[in-house]
Amino acid sequence: MSVLVVNSASSALNELSESEPLLQVHALRVLNSVVDSFWPEISSYVPKIQALSESPSFPEPQLAALVAAKVLFYLGDIDQALEYALMAGDNFDVTEETEFSQTLRSRCIxxxxxIKSGSGPREREHLPSFTNTNLESGETTSFTVKEANFPVLERVVEDVFNDCLKKNETFEAVGIAIECRRLDKLKDAVATEKDPQRVPLLLDYCFRCSQGLVASKAYRTEVLYALVELYESQSIPDYVSICKCLGFLEDSKRVAEILARLLKEENEQSHLSCLQIALDLFDSDSPNFSRKLYEEFSLQFSEEKGGDKTLFHTIRSILNGTVPSALYLEFLYTKNHSENNVLKKVKQSLDARSSVNHTGLVLANGFMNAGTKNDAFLRENIEWLSRATNWAKFSATACLGLIHTRQASSALTLLSPYLSNEGGSTSAYAEGGALYALGFIVASASSFELTEPSLQQYIPVTARGLNSRSYLLSALRSAGNNEVIQHGACLGIGLACMGMATGDENDELYEELKGILYSDSAVAGQAAAFAIGLVLVGSGASRAIEEMVAYAHDTQHEKITRALAVCIALIMYGREEDADTLIDQLCDEKDPILRYGAMFTIGLAYCGTGENKATRRLLHVAVSDVNEDVRRAAVIALGFVLIRQPLQVPKIVKLLSESYHAHVRYGAAMAIGIACACTGSYHAIEILEHLSTDAVDFVRQAALIALSMVLMQQSEAMNSKVADIRRLFDRTISDKHEEVLSKFGAVLATGIINAGGKNCTIEFTSQSGFLRSRAIVGMTMFCQFWHWYPSAHFLSLSFRPSALIALTKDLKLPKMEFLCETKPSLFDYVKAASQEQKKEEEPVVSAVLSVSTHQRRRDRTKKTTSTESKVNTGTTAPMDLDTEKSKEQTKDSSKSKVEQQHESSSYRMENPTRVLPQQIPYVRIPSDSVFKGLTNIAHPGFILVQPKDTQVAVEYVSYQLYGYPVVQEDDMPQSSQTQEPMSQVEEPQPPAPFEYHED
Known part of the structure; x- marks a missing residue:
């Protein structure tokens, strides 16, 4: 049977020109079948076909509309093609696997x-406006899809959705349902899933879509509540995932209800789930939500009068951060890989007379030893440290808070030599710095005080740790008119009480800080403004905003105005579209400092959302504002908005990094450092390496700091640039001709890249997807060190231990191992500087005198045979030595290669262990372990485990809780299982008070 091959559409087009409708219909059917091949020939007849599609007397107008749509599509007029495709009704089959159907289907969605997102006037300008022309009358009408074809558009979307379900493409259907704001279809998609094992994956995909696809905060709330309903409708509800969703919603009451319900069940699995929920929510690092949940959970327990009291206290010790902080402290102390010899080398290379260098090195020491309790460098260099004067002295004392972070129970004891109320130093700068340090210690411990009398009985006894906030407030009130002590006390209160104020008239804390602000003292007022932003972070308190903006207009102190600008940004953290009105107001201000605040307000309000509107606005200001500070802030704020899309940031800021404006280049470097922290991104490193050779010193400073952030916890096996970048830091520090600002950046970078004894990373999102508000606030304040060096200390809030810690239901550490199925060198610690230095020194050859060379040559000639003499003719002694050394090096190199080739493909790690986020896919509990995990290992942090056989005796790791009892001993009975005695680690005494000499 022969196949008829059509070579032209001319016959059908001739038939289309006939006046008989039946012939025209036949012609359209032929044209519809050949339009993909002969659309150029048909294009001249488009007006005729359009007229037929709009004629009320034509019998097949929808067929004509379909042919017109296809021709217009091939002509490149997508919007006009969509108009006629929608007019084609059922003839437009959205399920066809053709380029025409797929393209218009995507455009429909x-x-x-x-339209469903409720586009405002500005956004609606992008909606296509269609034009229809009546060929007989010549009249032209225009309309939008919403006005004419929205019902048809909705039908097309539903057809696409139903087709996905028919093909069992459930994940695609979920994505379409969420993006199109059809929560009814979302529930249908989950209900129609036939494979029970795919349902948890489907629900997890829903959660990830809600975070990645949904730009509106209000709609995201609807999606998460719908997701909670779907989880609860399952035969076995996943309470861990339910509480994760409720945590995003900050619905502390419902989370507390679930915890209390699980607590009452006589089921070990429920109790383990309860503990895992508490640990995951602690990892979210949201102090305000944690405090509310702590209070709600305590009330639920007291009202219910039931459940395991021991478990109740254990959960509370997690929620208030007592036990997790102690475990992280133990990890950082025992796994410390700090290299004080690096700091000594840096100290020798710096000009001791420069206060900037002094501050930089003290900060580097604080970052490098953050949380490790290792203050050996300070002890060994007391004389050098005593040279600090004024604010350098303040910063040096404050760094003790970084080193001794999480030691809330002994904070006042550690800092007593510097606190006048504790019988210590009477220096105002030392005392102010100590109060600032106290804030860091308490903030990082995540513990908090409760003020409700009915709940006082549940507060764990932690010596003097939980009284630190009261102490700070008392110190502020008794400071008199001493600006320095007021400054330190305000910053300490802001840190210790982060997120705990409301801004209402009855808020004593807010009113106290506002009184200091209104005193109009530049130094104290600056700290008070910062503190107000910290205690009100994320609250969106309208009254406080109005008062801060008003006072920013009234005050004559630039320090206070700038601090108020940052304060406003902190208050609007995470408010998204609720902050738009304020942002518009601040962007229109004549004062550039308030416009500077507007940029950080955009960055924090839309932090981690990737919102296109916010990104476009920041890019516009970055290239258009007349003030250099505003432009720099706009580029930095891009890093905060795009925290969840780190790979996009180098692409977006690449052109900005080549700007003629140095402040824009500085901002580009910092934005990359913020968004790409710990990623090791090669695109980021490429841009930053170029900026590290910039002609402007402060641009080089930003590039070096950003490089250290990007390469934190990166080994040479993971990233070949690590060794080169570390050498770059060393060269910059030792170069006598380098500018002091660049050296300051290199010194800070040295501390950052080795943070927490090489055990900490900078993380702005938890592995559960939460934005870590404390870390984001810390980085925001760190960026203010441009104007005020003591702000640099805040970076320590962004550090997170890279620890994987397995716990039993009693929160004990079992002796067990994890299996990592990759080569040990891939995620190993970076080699110590002493080892690298030794390697570099090996190839160095000693100088050889020419007299000795000639003598050895004569001696060798006498001893060798004639053949050997021929071979060695013209060979000098140094070359012989080099040859021997090269042979040895070749031998060592080949040995090293053999060792690498024979390196095992897996290894085991003892609990607790250092595990990087990139390492997680390779880590699991080995099959021969006596323990099994409650969940799979999905991220660094805490994982609950239980014995496979309850009859097997369990051994535990001995550790010291450093004064952090889990509960009151009278309230909690002793566990039936025995634990090895805790290691008695001798607590070192605090450094002696600095004796400062004003020269």
Whole structure:
């Protein structure tokens, strides 16, 4: 049977020109079948086909509309093609696997999403406006999809959705349902899933879509509540995932209800789930939510009068951060890989007379030893440290808070030599710095005080740790008119009480800080403004905003105005579209400092959302504002908005990094450092390496700091640039001709890249997807060191231990191992500087005198045979030595290669262990372990385990809780299982008070 091959559409087009409708219909059917091949020939007849599609007397107008749509599509007029495709009704089959159907199907969904999202006037300008022309009358009418074809558009979207379900493409259907704001279809998609094992994956995909696809905070709330309903409708509800969703919603009451319900069940699995929920929510690092949950959970327990009292206290010790902080402290102390010899080398290379260098080295020491309790460098260099004067002295004392972070129970004891109320130093700068340090110690411990009398009985006894906030407030009130002590006390209160104020008239803390602010003292007022932003972070308190903006207009002190600008940004953290009105107001201000605040307000309000509107606005200001500070802030704020899309940031800021404006280049470097922290991104490193050779010193400073952030916890096996970048830091520090600002950046970078004894990373999102508000606030304040060096200390809030810690239901550490199925060198610690230095020194050859050379040559000639003499003719002694050394080096190199080739493909790690986020896919509990995990290992942090056989005796790791009892001993009975005695680690005494000499 022969196949008829059509070579032209001319016959059908001739038939289309006939006046008989039946012939025209036949012609359209032929044209529809050949339009993909002969659309150029048909294009001249488009007006005729359009007229038929709009004629009320034509019998097949939808067929004509379909042919017109296809021709217009091939002509490149997508919007006009979509108009006629929608007019084609059922003839437009969205399920066809053709380029025409797929393209218009995507366009349909995009338009539907724009319409359903309630586009405002500005956004609606992007919606296509269609034009229809009546060929007989010549009249032209225009309309939008919403006005004419929205019902048809909705039908197309539903057809696409139903087709996905029919093909069992459930994940695609979920994505379409969420993006199109059809939560009814979302529930249908989950209900129609036939494979029970795919349902948890499907629900997890829903959660990830809600974070990645949904730009509106209000709609995201609807999606998460719908997801909670779907989780609860399952035969076995996943309470861990339910509480994760409720945690994002900050619905502390419902989370507390679930915890209390699980607590009452006589089921070990429920109790383990309860503990895992508490640990995951602690990892979210949201102090305000943690405090509310702590209070709600305590009330639930007291009302219910039931459940395991021991477990109740254990959960509370997690929620208030007592036990997790102690375990992290133990990890950082025992796994410390700090290299004080690096700091000594840096100290020798710096000009001791420069206060900037002094401050930089003290900060580097604080970052390098953050949380490790290792203050050996300070002890060994007391004389050098005593040279600090004024604010350098303040910063040096404050760094003790970084080193001794999480030691809330002994904070006042550690700092007593510097606190006048504790019988210590009477220096105002030392005391102010100590109060600042106290804030860091308490903030990092995540513990908090409760003020409700009915709940006082549940507060764990932690010596004097939980009284630190009261102490700070008392110190502020008794400071009199001493600006320095007021400054330190305000910053300490802001840190210790982060997120705990409301801004209402009855808020004593807010009113106290506002009184200091209104005193109009530049130094104290600056700290008070910062503190107000910290205690109100994320609250969106309208009254406080109005008062801060008003006072920013009234005050004559630039320090206070700038601090108020940052304060406003902190208050609007995470408010998204609720902050738009304020942002518009601040962007229109004549004062550039308030416009500077507007940029950080955009960055924090839309932090981690990737919102296109915010990104466009920041890019516009970055290239258009007349003030250099505002432009720099706009580029930095891009890093905060795009925290969840680190790979996009180098692409977006690449052109900005080549700007003629040095402040824009500085901002580009910092934005990359913030968004790409700990990623080791090669695109980021490429840009930053170029900026590290910039002609402007402060641009080089930013590039060096950003490089250290990007390469934190990166080994040479993971990233070949690590060794080169570390050498770059060393060269910059030792170069006598380098500018002091660049050296300051290199010194800070040295501390950052080795943070926490090489055991900490900078993380702005938890592995559960939460934005870590404390870390983001810390980085925001760190960026203010441009104007005020003591702000640099805040970076320590962004550090997170890279620890994997297995716990039993009693929060004990079992003796067990983890299996890492990759080569040990891949995620190993970076080699110590002493080892690298030794390697570099090996190839160095000693100088040889020419007289000795000639003598050895004569001696060798006498001893060798004639053949050997021929071979060695013209060979000098140094070359012989080099040859021997090269042979040895070749031998060592080949040995090293053999060792690498024979390196095992897996290894085991004892609990607790250092595990990087990139390492997680390779880590699991080995099959021969006596323990099994409650969940799979999905991220660094805490994982609950239980014995496979309850009859097997369990051994525990001995550790010291450093004064952090889990509960009151009278309230909690002793566990039936025995634990090895805790290691008695001798607590070192605090460094002697600095004796400062004002020269």
């Amino acid at each position: 995009d338009l539907y999403v724009e």
